[in-house]
Every structure is written in C-alpha cells, then in structure tokens.
Amino acid sequence: MMRQLLPRCAPRASAFVAPRRASPLGLFQAARQYSISPEAASETKLQDIDPSQLVIQKTSAPKPLKKSEDLVFGRNFTDHMLTIEWNKTTGWQKPHITPYQNLSLDPATCVFHYAFECFEGMKAYKDKAGQIRLFRPDKNMERFNKSSARIALPNFSSTAMIDLIAQFTKLESRFIPEERGYSLYLRPTMIGTQKTLGVGPPGSALLFVIASPVGPYYPTGFKAISLEATDYAVRAWPGGVGDKKLGANYAPCIVPQREAMSRGFQQNLWLFGEEEFVTEVGTMNFFVAIKNKQTGQNELITAPLDGTILEGVTRDSVLSLARERLAPQGWNIVERKYTMQELDEAASEGRLVEAFGAGTAAIVSPVRSISWKGKMVHCGLKDHEESGEIATKMKNWIEARQYGDDAHEWSYVC
Structure with missing residues (x-):
C-alpha cells in the first residue's frame, strides 16, 4: 500500500514542496489551493456542539x-x-x-x-x-x-x-x-x-x-418567468466561492437583477466566459430539457459542479428523481457544460422542450423565454401554458416527499 505523502490538511506553505517519492497525482492534489475537506478550518479538536x-x-x-x-x-x-x-x-x-x-x-x-x-x-x-x-x-x-x-x-x-x-x-x-x-x-x-x-x-x-x-412562492399560482441572459456581470468564476452559500455572493447580484427587471424580465440567466456557458438563473440552479440533435433522445441537462455552481439540495433532488423515474422512460440525464448558443439553436429547431430553475424557495420555477443578444429565445411553453411537463412532475414528486405522502429517507421526522 502506498504510504500517505502529505497530511490531510497540509499547511499551504508545504503544499509546494515535493515530498520524497511523490507521485505526479500526489503533487497535483497537494498543489490545490483549498482542501475540499470540510474540516479545513479546524486546527485542533475542540468541544463540538452538544x-x-x-x-x-x-x-x-x-x-x-x-x-x-x-x-x-x-x-x-x-x-x-x-x-x-x-x-x-x-x-x-x-x-x-x-x-x-x-x-x-x-x-x-x-x-x-x-x-x-x-x-x-x-x-x-x-x-x-x-x-x-x-x-x-x-x-x-x-x-x-x-x-x-x-x-x-x-x-x-x-x-x-x-x-x-x-x-x-x-x-x-x-x-x-x-x-x-x-x-x-x-x-x-x-x-x-x-x-x-x-x-x-x-x-x-x-x-x-x-x-x-x-406560503407558496407563487401566491397567485404557478407562473412561468422570463429571463435576461447576463454577460456584463459575473455571478461566479473558477477558483472563487460561487459553490458556497455565502452572503457575499448575493448582494452583488441585486443591481443586475434590478437592471433586468427595468427591461421587463424577472431574473438574470448568468452566462460565463467568451463561450457564454449557461450557469444559474437568479439564485437557483438551471435545467433544460432538449431533444438531442444527433439521436433525437430526450435529455435533461444542467451545468456540472465545477466550482462555479452552487450544490443545490433541490438540484440534487431533481437529478436523483430524474434518474429514478425519467431515465427508465428513455431520458438521458446529463451534467455538462452547455452554451446559450446551443439553447438558441435548439429553440430555433424546435428541440428545446422546456426550461426551469430549481431551488428551496420555489422548488421549481418554469421559464417561458430568455432575452439574448436582442432576440427572444422561447423555451418550449405554449402561450397558455405556465409550466412544462417535467417541471410540473418535479414539483409534485418533491412535494410528495417533503410532506410525507411519499415515504422516503429524504423526509426527516422531528
């Protein structure tokens, strides 16, 4: 068995000193700026919560x-x-x-x-x-x-x-x-x-x-929203703290949201980089259902946890339920990077089935359209529809477990 080359939470100063017999993988792990271990800030074992x-x-x-x-x-x-x-x-x-x-x-x-x-x-x-x-x-x-x-x-x-x-x-x-x-x-x-x-x-x-x-997030009923694709402000970036729930992440988002609202949109769709990768919507994770251009297969897609995406509890719940209930129906459940250009192309070709945000407050928030580069990208809903089939199912499935109708380990009885 290969001996451990570095302590679990090595001090930053030692992270750049190659230990004896270090493997390339060990050096890569040691050179990471921050430990992924939750114990990173604890230097000694003190009294825990009792x-x-x-x-x-x-x-x-x-x-x-x-x-x-x-x-x-x-x-x-x-x-x-x-x-x-x-x-x-x-x-x-x-x-x-x-x-x-x-x-x-x-x-x-x-x-x-x-x-x-x-x-x-x-x-x-x-x-x-x-x-x-x-x-x-x-x-x-x-x-x-x-x-x-x-x-x-x-x-x-x-x-x-x-x-x-x-x-x-x-x-x-x-x-x-x-x-x-x-x-x-x-x-x-x-x-x-x-x-x-x-x-x-x-x-x-x-x-x-x-x-x-x-009460319900939508007091007047389940309503689809319109988004403004935002590339002039950045919510999160690689190596930053966009994957952590810090108050400092939220205040800077208010001005861009107010600007979007002044133009008639409820929320921002945060884009990143020259490629305009789709990341999150407002303070929620974002999902799209599309038909694959090559195979025609239905796909439920969301951005991967690459350090810029918040590890949403509702996000994880949607993915778990999709793999449990949609995958057997032929759906492909995908966590990958995708661009606004890709969504626009899918919409123009009639392959964008629906889009929705996912978060604790609303569970799911259906999206009707996205304003991008002076054009409106329609997200699959008909004029009389407020939610797509997948968003509606997810809301009902998650609520069933939240209220104990569907007995499941996710529900913790106090």
Missing part, C-alpha cells in the same frame, strides 16, 4: 399568528431563535433557545468588515398526521460546513445540529400552516464575531437559526 446541553427559555409574549394568505416570504418570524457561540479556545458553547431578539455586536466585529458570514435555506413541513418534517437536512448541514470552512469559520457535527434544529422546529410548530404549499422556512446562519479590524481567522463565532412561516 444537543444534551440545550437550554430553553420560552417567550412570555407569544406572537399572534397571521392568516396563511397574508404570509409574505421572509417577512414574519417565529417566537424564538436558536443560538450557539464558539471560541477558538474551548470550541462550541451550550446551545440556547431564547425569545427572538436583536443581536448586540461591536462596530468592529469582523462580519461587518470582511464578510465572515454563511447561511443555509431549508424548510419544515407539517404532514397529514400533524408530524413535523425536515427535507434532506443532512445535505444542508454538509453544505453549511463546506461554506464555513471556506471562510475560516468553525465546523460542527451535522447530526448534532440536525437534532437541535428539529427541537427548535417542534417548539415553533404552531407557526407551520397545515395547508398544502405552506411551510416554515429555516435560516441557519454563522457569523464571525471577533472584535478586530485585522484580517485573519475569527477567534469567535455565532451560529444562529431563525424561522419564518411562508
């Missing part, structure tokens, strides 16, 4: 519930919040559930100056029996750890964090409407809290979870 130490302080002033039809995404919040502090000396402190309240942070706190912040977006659902369910929380915690590691924030046990989120969600269960299409949106967030203007790994951090009851 759910058994949870301290609960219930509010003395419960909020009145809003009518389900009056809920606006991300505007109303529940009675409590979950908080866990961390410091570099001892690790994670006791978790607390407290009444929802403001945070008190020094103006020099590093999150304000250097964007030490990452987050997750996930939902809790109430099934027909009144049980509370989380959808694939293991995937969210896996990505949360990858995001925090990339910006030198601490990692944690995914199992412990899921346990705490489940307890927090059950405490707030009265805020989850029972109607289909409604849920409790959960926002786990981690910030660096060290008071310093020096640039370096934060010596302290805060992980907190807040929750917001939400």
